[in-house]
Amino acid sequence: xxxxxxxxxxxxFSGTLIVLSLVTLVFNGMVRGKVMNFGIDFTGGTILNxxxxxxxxxxxxxxxxxxxxxxxxxxxxxxxNDFLIRLEPIEPEVRQKIVDEAGTKLGGVELLEADTIxxxxxxxxRSQAIxxxxxxxxxxxxxxxxxxxxxxxxAGVLALIxxxxxxxxxxxxxxxxxxxxxxxxxxxxxxxxxxDTVVIFDRIREDLRKPGAGKKPFADLVNQSIxxxxxxxxxxxxxxxxxxxxxLIFGGENTRDLCILxxxxxxxxxxxxxxxxxxxxxxxxGRK
Amino acid sequence: xxxxxxxxxxxILLAIIGVSIYCIYQFxxxxxxxxxxxxxxxxxxxxxxxxxVSDDSMSGVVAVVRGRIDALGVTEPxxxxxxxxxxxxxxxxxxxxxxxxxxIGDTAQLEFAEAEWAPGDESTLTPAKIKEFYGPDAYLxxxxxxxxxQEGYERPIIIKKTALTGADLRMAYPQVDEYGNxxxxxxxxxxxxxxxxxxxxxxxxKPIAIILDKKVISAPNxxxxxxxxxxxxxxxxxPEEVKDFVIKLKAGALPLPIKIVETRxxxxxxxxxxxxxxxxxGVIGLLIIITFMIVYYRLPGFLADIALLIYxxxxxxxxxVMHATLxxxxxxxxxxxxxxxxxxxxIIFERLKEELRLGKTVKSAIETAFxxxxxxxxxxxxxxxxxAVTLFLVGTGTIKGFAVTLAVGIVVSLLTAILITRMxxxxxxxxxxxxxxxxxxxxx
Numbered sequence: 001x002x003x004x005x006x007x008x009x010x011x012x013f014s015g016t017l018i019v020l021s022l023v024t025l026v027f028n029g030m031v032r033g034k035v036m037n038f039g040i041d042f043t044g045g046t047i048l049n050x051x052x053x054x055x056x057x058x059x060x061x062x063x064x065x066x067x068x069x070x071x072x073x074x075x076x077x078x079x080x081n082d083f084l085i086r087l088e089p090i091e092p093e094v095r096q097k098i099v100d101e102a103g104t105k106l107g108g109v110e111l112l113e114a115d116t117i118x119x120x121x122x123x124x125x126r127s128q129a130i131x132x133x134x135x136x137x138x139x140x141x142x143x144x145x146x147x148x149x150x151x152x153x154x155a156g157v158l159a160l161i162x163x164x165x166x167x168x169x170x171x172x173x174x175x176x177x178x179x180x181x182x183x184x185x186x187x188x189x190x191x192x193x194x195x196d197t198v199v200i201f202d203r204i205r206e207d208l209r210k211p212g213a214g215k216k217p218f219a220d221l222v223n224q225s226i227x228x229x230x231x232x233x234x235x236x237x238x239x240x241x242x243x244x245x246x247x248l249i250f251g252g253e254n255t256r257d258l259c260i261l262x263x264x265x266x267x268x269x270x271x272x273x274x275x276x277x278x279x280x281x282x283x284x285x286g287r288k
Numbered sequence: 289x290x291x292x293x294x295x296x297x298x299x300i301l302l303a304i305i306g307v308s309i310y311c312i313y314q315f316x317x318x319x320x321x322x323x324x325x326x327x328x329x330x331x332x333x334x335x336x337x338x339x340x341v342s343d344d345s346m347s348g349v350v351a352v353v354r355g356r357i358d359a360l361g362v363t364e365p366x367x368x369x370x371x372x373x374x375x376x377x378x379x380x381x382x383x384x385x386x387x388x389x390x391x392i393g394d395t396a397q398l399e400f401a402e403a404e405w406a407p408g409d410e411s412t413l414t415p416a417k418i419k420e421f422y423g424p425d426a427y428l429x430x431x432x433x434x435x436x437x438q439e440g441y442e443r444p445i446i447i448k449k450t451a452l453t454g455a456d457l458r459m460a461y462p463q464v465d466e467y468g469n470x471x472x473x474x475x476x477x478x479x480x481x482x483x484x485x486x487x488x489x490x491x492x493x494k495p496i497a498i499i500l501d502k503k504v505i506s507a508p509n510x511x512x513x514x515x516x517x518x519x520x521x522x523x524x525x526x527p528e529e530v531k532d533f534v535i536k537l538k539a540g541a542l543p544l545p546i547k548i549v550e551t552r553x554x555x556x557x558x559x560x561x562x563x564x565x566x567x568x569x570g571v572i573g574l575l576i577i578i579t580f581m582i583v584y585y586r587l588p589g590f591l592a593d594i595a596l597l598i599y600x601x602x603x604x605x606x607x608x609v610m611h612a613t614l615x616x617x618x619x620x621x622x623x624x625x626x627x628x629x630x631x632x633x634x635i636i637f638e639r640l641k642e643e644l645r646l647g648k649t650v651k652s653a654i655e656t657a658f659x660x661x662x663x664x665x666x667x668x669x670x671x672x673x674x675x676a677v678t679l680f681l682v683g684t685g686t687i688k689g690f691a692v693t694l695a696v697g698i699v700v701s702l703l704t705a706i707l708i709t710r711m712x713x714x715x716x717x718x719x720x721x722x723x724x725x726x727x728x729x730x731x732x
Contacts, residue, residue, distance in 0.1 A: 049558065051557065092385065092386050092389050092548070092551060093386070096386055110555060110557060111553065111555050112554070112555045112557055112558040113552075113553065113554045113555060113558050114385075114551070114552065114553040115550075115551070115552045115553075116548075116550060116551045116552070117549070117550045118332075118549035118550060120332075120549060124371075128682045129682070131682065132678050132679065132681070132682040132683075135678050135681075135682075136674060136675050136678040136679075139674045139678065140671050140674055140675075143667075143670060143671060143674060144667075144671070147667050180683075180687055181617055181687070181690075183679075183682075183683075183687070184617060184679055184683065184687050184690050184691070187675045187676075187678060187679045188621075188624070188675060188676075188679075188694065190675050191671055191672035191673075191674060191675025191676060192628065192672055192675075194668070194671040194672075195631065195668030195669070195671060195672060196668075198664060198667045198668040198671060199635060199664045199668060201667075202663055202664035202667060202668075203664070205663075206660070228642070229638070231638050232634060232635055232638040235584070235634045235638070236630075236631040236634050236635065238580070239577050239580065239581075239627045239628075239630045239631065239634065240624065240627035240628055240631075241627075242573055242576045242577050242580065242627060243570075243573040243574075243577065243623050243624055243626060243627035244624070244627070245573075246569045246570070246572045246573030246576065246623075247566070247569045247570075247573065247620060247623060249569070250565060250568050250569035250572055251565050251566050251568075251569040251620075252561055252562045252565040252566065252616075254322075254558075254562055254616055255562075255566065255616065255617075255620050258617070258620060259620075262624070
């Protein structure tokens, strides 16, 4: 099989996913009012994580909150008697009152976690996140240009943008909560997905130095490099995915969103190294 | 001779493990707020007419906040500036965040002012009239007349002019007043005592207003001039309030008011849950990876597993020695790095397979595999480090923890996956365990 010569097929597949990702973002923006389910890290607001002693339902919790007229509150059951409550930013005294009242009326409560972030911090974080992702891409582009050639670096970074876009699209589609760990996750995906690409590029670099390399069509040479590193590409990602899956299944609620993000990102990162970055190098090189 | 080399190699491996375990035991790792429980506050400086938010004024804020927190007796608090106008405070283990917020967030500007009880009907007192009769700085205030916690009458008082501030105090301490109510005793410094004596001589029969953050907390009538610069502040305090008031007076007033923009409280239960579940997830993931490596790569895979275990303990040891703070994302980062750490070995072993297929001897195949794989391993890890560093630069708090563990993990994994695995493979060759390329111990 020649992966490189079938590039149109992969580009069509990826192009479709990218378009679907963008459509999901637009759809969310129009129908749900937010392109992604941004958490309080980005929008500002309050999260209360409460553990009740007695069996409690969402209605009872809502009953307590309604008295405070705090606008739209989202209440989500996150464990046996654990609840995650999302609210507008509130004063510490109000929070204390809510917790105290929930404790007396519903028979005992433990405050697991409370988080209040002002809207200004939220918007600061948004711009920092965007800068971080641009900066990381820029630095990777520089490093790869220095170690390989510019077209390799460009192909690698384009594949990264592909991974980040599709992963973001998936998270928008699943409408998972997006907080500051999303940024950490996307950056980890960028840093890690490029490793597979580098392994293949390194092999292309080596194969090009071999005697007689010039006689072979470049596309076939790249294809051969891909296949001789295939077990590598799969196994390296596999070991990491084992860990992510283990954390996803056995780890706590708090790392769940991060794991889902990484699972999607690492998988597409592995795919894009082979099916996107390598064909782009061949196309950009102008060689046949 | 060969045997001696192998003994030496085993010694090195044991030494690394031993030192790592010693470090982990000797420097217990700090648990972050999200694991230990505690309070995180972010304050933002507010411009006033007199003082603007600046580098100087914010450094002053940090110094005062530090003084107050030290008095609170929190172990390992974090107080740091963020950006131009923010201060991040992390207080591990603090159970009563509201007290901490009051203690840190109050400006605590104490003023002693010459005053006079407002005559007759206060509704006739316009600000203009007050200024005309009592001086340009005068304004109308109210002071609670009750004692011992009961709601009292709010008596109107005219504040004429600030004579002294908290900065003129030499010391402050908890005390009880003549009725046994918790109060704050204070002593002025020499200069302050002089001014206080002048003011109190002028004010015999009139009140001195004691104002905290623009609120009149008490206004005792001066019976005789106070010359020794000592006094007592009463005002419906609970013992706890007195304690915090004293802390604030001792640490001084904030140079400008600050506002809370972020609070985060984590109970102790959540962290324990997280640690427990991440631990289980990590062990299961590690076991599967170990099994996979042995099944797929046989003896080299087994050696890589030993290197992986050495990697795990030594990374943990380095984090301990670095005094790094372990956060939940940090644990996730560490576990991920275990999955990433075997990558270098996978790259090397796949290469080894190719070299063996070319019909090389075991010894030379190992040599070439490590040589050839090195550039790929280096380049791919540098890119991950780039991402981790970016994350460290822009991230805050728990995310920084994730970046640190990821970066340390990658660097250490390079060393263990390349040097230690290599050393153990050489050991196998020198110890005549790996002799023929066709042995079942290798996978071709």
